[in-house]
Amino acid sequence: MAPVELRHLRYLLAVAEHGNFTRAAEELHISQPTLSQQIKQLERTVGVQLLDRTGRSVRLTGAGAVYTDHAGRALRDLAAGERAVHDVQNLSRGHLRLGVTPTFTAYLLGPLVAELHTRHPGIGLTLTEMPQDRIEAALLADDLDLGIAFTGQHLPGVAATALFTETLTLVTGAPADAGRGAPLPVQDLTGRQLALLSDDFATRGHIDAYFSRHRAVPRITIEANSIQALTEIVRRTDLATVLPDAITHDHPHLTPVPLEPSLPTRTVALLHREGAYLGAAARAFTRLIHDVVRTRGYTPAP
Numbered sequence: 675m676a677p678v679e680l681r682h683l684r685y686l687l688a689v690a691e692h693g694n695f696t697r698a699a700e701e702l703h704i705s706q707p708t709l710s711q712q713i714k715q716l717e718r719t720v721g722v723q724l725l726d727r728t729g730r731s732v733r734l735t736g737a738g739a740v741y742t743d744h745a746g747r748a749l750r751d752l753a754a755g756e757r758a759v760h761d762v763q764n765l766s767r768g769h770l771r772l773g774v775t776p777t778f779t780a781y782l783l784g785p786l787v788a789e790l791h792t793r794h795p796g797i798g799l800t801l802t803e804m805p806q807d808r809i810e811a812a813l814l815a816d817d818l819d820l821g822i823a824f825t826g827q828h829l830p831g832v833a834a835t836a837l838f839t840e841t842l843t844l845v846t847g848a849p850a851d852a853g854r855g856a857p858l859p860v861q862d863l864t865g866r867q868l869a870l871l872s873d874d875f876a877t878r879g880h881i882d883a884y885f886s887r888h889r890a891v892p893r894i895t896i897e898a899n900s901i902q903a904l905t906e907i908v909r910r911t912d913l914a915t916v917l918p919d920a921i922t923h924d925h926p927h928l929t930p931v932p933l934e935p936s937l938p939t940r941t942v943a944l945l946h947r948e949g950a951y952l953g954a955a956a957r958a959f960t961r962l963i964h965d966v967v968r969t970r971g972y973t974p975a976p
Contacts, residue, residue, distance in 0.1 A: 768955035780901035821945035836975035857934035869896035
């Protein structure tokens with residue numbers, strides 16, 4: 675029996691992804707007859723039919739679905755092994771693939787990247803903003819090494835290490851609000867115009883749930899998918915918004931307004947795939963982020 679070659683696995687995964695030999699062959703830069711012949715060779719080797727070719731599109735058989743699951747896992751493990759073999763332990767070079775939820779780019783990413791470059795200038799960084807569900811899917815697919823998001827319900831296979839507690843605050847651009855004595859009852863926000871983050875941000879879901887829980891119905895006049903845009907809007911208008919405390923601290927023109935009851939807290943976490951090989955760059959970043967969290971005085975996670 676001929677051994678299964680890595681290219682056979684890659685060919686099968688490409689056909690399964692596209693559901694079509696022609697498009698898969700174009701992606702793989704080989705001819706369609708060659709691709710078809712190679713898949714048939716793989717089927718002879720494993721002794722089962724992996725693809726159903728009878729319909730308008732090519733589909734995996736039951737055996738093919740099971741086989742591609744193992745094949746994908748094997749290729750990811752091999753890729754991790756190659757990174758391990760070429761990993762430079764002295765960190766004179768290396769690369770980190772990091773995913774973050776969007777609000778962290780407004781206050782946490784700058785200090786992290788600056789410290790990473792200072793300590794390890796040879797490490798390259800690919801930084802991607804995306805929602806938490808996409809971060810977790812990318813970790814499982816080995817498209818990311820680490821993610822920064824929040825604790826909670828995670829996809830099976832994703833592990834979380836708590837970093838610090840993030841507190842949300844109502845903020846305005848009016849200095850007079852700084853002298854407020856007692857906290858503002860949240861019900862007093864009913865009818866008040868707010869500018870909030872859009873639904874692209876997980877933070878918005880926490881804010882909406884808080885208002886709903888306490889029967890407050892503010893008027894959401896503006897929605898923005900940029901922290902910078904939101905802070906500028908609040909600075910130049912009488913609108914209020916809700917942002918993480920750390921962002922408010924970095925913008926002296928914003929004035930925090932305590933609410934009663936307080937806005938909910940969340941636990942920020944460093945995410946990785948369970949059992950995944952963490953290269954020297956990822957291990958160095960893990961140590962670094964704990965140092966940055968401590969030196970910047972963020973509230974420790976419970």
